Amino acid sequence: MIPIYQPYLTEKSIKYAEQALRSNWLSHKGPFVEKTTNKLKEMLGVNHVLLLNNGTAGCHLLARIIRKFYPNINEIVCPNHVYVAAWNGFIQENFPLAIENTDQWTLLREEYGNFDDGQCILIVHNVGNIVNVPKLQRDNPKLIIVEDACEAFGGTYEGKPAGSASLASVFSFYSNKTITQGEGGALVTNREDVYEYAKLLHGQGMGKVQYIHDDLGYNYRTTNVAAAILLGQLEDYSIISERKSEIFSYYKKEFGKLNYITFPHITDDTTPANWIFTLRLINNPSYHNLQNYLHDHMIEIRPMFYSIERHPHTHNFISNINRDIALDDKIANEFFMIPSYPDLDRATQDHIIKTIQEYAKEYKLDK
Numbered sequence: 001m002i003p004i005y006q007p008y009l010t011e012k013s014i015k016y017a018e019q020a021l022r023s024n025w026l027s028h029k030g031p032f033v034e035k036t037t038n039k040l041k042e043m044l045g046v047n048h049v050l051l052l053n054n055g056t057a058g059c060h061l062l063a064r065i066i067r068k069f070y071p072n073i074n075e076i077v078c079p080n081h082v083y084v085a086a087w088n089g090f091i092q093e094n095f096p097l098a099i100e101n102t103d104q105w106t107l108l109r110e111e112y113g114n115f116d117d118g119q120c121i122l123i124v125h126n127v128g129n130i131v132n133v134p135k136l137q138r139d140n141p142k143l144i145i146v147e148d149a150c151e152a153f154g155g156t157y158e159g160k161p162a163g164s165a166s167l168a169s170v171f172s173f174y175s176n177k178t179i180t181q182g183e184g185g186a187l188v189t190n191r192e193d194v195y196e197y198a199k200l201l202h203g204q205g206m207g208k209v210q211y212i213h214d215d216l217g218y219n220y221r222t223t224n225v226a227a228a229i230l231l232g233q234l235e236d237y238s239i240i241s242e243r244k245s246e247i248f249s250y251y252k253k254e255f256g257k258l259n260y261i262t263f264p265h266i267t268d269d270t271t272p273a274n275w276i277f278t279l280r281l282i283n284n285p286s287y288h289n290l291q292n293y294l295h296d297h298m299i300e301i302r303p304m305f306y307s308i309e310r311h312p313h314t315h316n317f318i319s320n321i322n323r324d325i326a327l328d329d330k331i332a333n334e335f336f337m338i339p340s341y342p343d344l345d346r347a348t349q350d351h352i353i354k355t356i357q358e359y360a361k362e363y364k365l366d367k
Helices: 011-023 031-044 055-069 085-092 133-139 192-202 224-235 237-255 287-296 312-317 325-334 346-362
Strands: 048-052 075-079 097-100 119-124 144-148 168-172 185-189 277-281 318-321 335-338
Touching (some): 048 055, 048 192, 055 144, 055 192, 075 085, 287 335
Parallel strands (some): 097 318
Antiparallel strands (some): 048 185, 168 185
């Protein structure tokens, strides 16, 4: 089976992980935590980085940050058709969610209009396609913006790294991400007070006096071993990024010859993160038919993220939703993700492309 993704561990990641293991610094303390933090600050151009055990923890911290610093915020404006962790952190803090329509061409929020004083907007750079946050800030200077950049590492807006412009942003370094530490993430911000509060919470709320806990916190810390793996990935990012670019470029060239396939459109003055290759098979009647067909040809794929209403636990937290059921069905059936990991070779890519063409011919989508 050709997997949807598999991590690309360079020799540096393996070497640093071994050094961390042999040092006996196995928990959240150790030299690699500091080195990796500094490397991320350099690469993202931000003042503060807080390493975490995963991106989901970071989304929860975003919600706590809004509660702490902006108590007037009573509603989070969110996109639809994103990974559920983006919503869950705010649901855990009992925020009502105003869900906006998804643009079927970008897979981002359909449009950005007027906002109320009591609203905060959660930007999600969906499947690596980037929202131009600096432009949104200029158009809405009083708007509080946070970013779920879990799928956006390597993307840019207006020449700046995605995730670097808002109040706070979250990255994921899960094993299916371009840069990985197995399980891991980071919260980034340019505000010292935001950073100090997030740092307090991620260390179980313990303040300057040992075992005196100043707030309700969590153990959201990463480990020195995981940070060592991540440092190797970051130092070798150019190698990994170049390989991903080659894979994405070849897919775009070959699939671009087919009039029944499109890709998410890129928004103005942004560069997408080449995370996982997502395409649209126009008029495909059923995702599950496609999934079964490709599975029979030893190809693993993933569906596009479903509408929030498909998740029962979210229902009581939806304050407003502009839902288009026909659009939901179209996104669910026509969009899907295909293997695009750095080690993917050209022959395997050709097999994937050919098999999708054969499926389209069998279902008469190539007309």
